[in-house]
Amino acid sequence: MPMNSPFGSLDGATHLTLFAITQTDKLAEAIERYELLKAPLPERFIAGIDSLSSHLQTFRPDDDIPLFLDSGLGAQEIIHNNLEVAWYLSACIYFHNRINNSFVDDVSFAVNAILMCLLRAEEIKAQLEPDFMYRDYPVTFPAFVASCNAIDRYPWACWWLTIQGYGIRDVRSQWRVIQRLWELIDVTHEPGEVDFSWLEIMQGPHRLPLSAVFETLGFYY
Incomplete structure (x- = not known):
């Protein structure tokens, strides 16, 4: 799998x-490079950010995409729909x-919606195949990003x-890191501490590329 x-x-x-x-990822790494150089971000990257923002608004899944089994669609299609929305x-x-x-x-609304989609997907998978060994692997990137932004962490845990x-080894690694x-995050949010985001914690003071x-x-297979 490509590292980006x-x-x-x-x-x-x-x-x-x-x-x-x-x-x-590419735009964020460009922003980080120019910030470290204390140089203005070139216009082409600003245009790229605007274009990507518009892109995210235009290709969103349909509001009426079926997400429940009682919609009349097959179970696999409902699983796919839930995962598509989560992604x-x-x-x-x-x-x-x-x-x-x-x-x-x-981003709390999106975090909660991702949780609901992933819970539905796993519930349907369990109904189709009780044994984890024979199920399709779980989708974890949306879960990782949402967990890092979660206010109520218990359902994510x-x-x-x-x-x-x-x-799965990489799933264990992701859970340990979360x-x-x-x-x-809790420590940095205490009074008198510097408030760091999950990105700042993971990238460290040298702002390492997140994919690296x-x-x-060990997040990749």
Whole structure:
């Protein structure tokens, strides 16, 4: 898998969503380079940010996309629809985090919607196949991004603990990192401390490329 692609299973991710996520990475890394140089961001990158923002608004899933089994569609199609919505919303959150430096409170609706979609997808998968060994791998990139922005972490902790049943090494790595991020975010939010985002914590003072951090932490298959 290319290192500028999201980690984990790509089930349900459209080409346009993957494009948005990889473009967000490229633009964010350009912004970080110019900030370190204390130089103005060239116009082509500003135009790229505007274009990507418009892109995210235009390819959103239909508001009436069927997400429940009682819609008359097959179970696999409902799973796909839920994952498609989760991917799209995670691309929007990722853009807000990396480009707009906007976190948690500003993206809470999308965080909760992703949780509902991923819960439905896993519930239907469990109905179709009780044994984790024979199910399709879980989609974790949207879950990771949403968990890093979650106000109510308990349902996310339950979701991550449940999918440990798949016994997948990179899923275990992601869950360990999320728990550590939550701890560090809480510490930095205490009075008198510097308030760091999950991105700042992961990238460190040298602002390492996030894809390289993900690779080092074992998030890729």
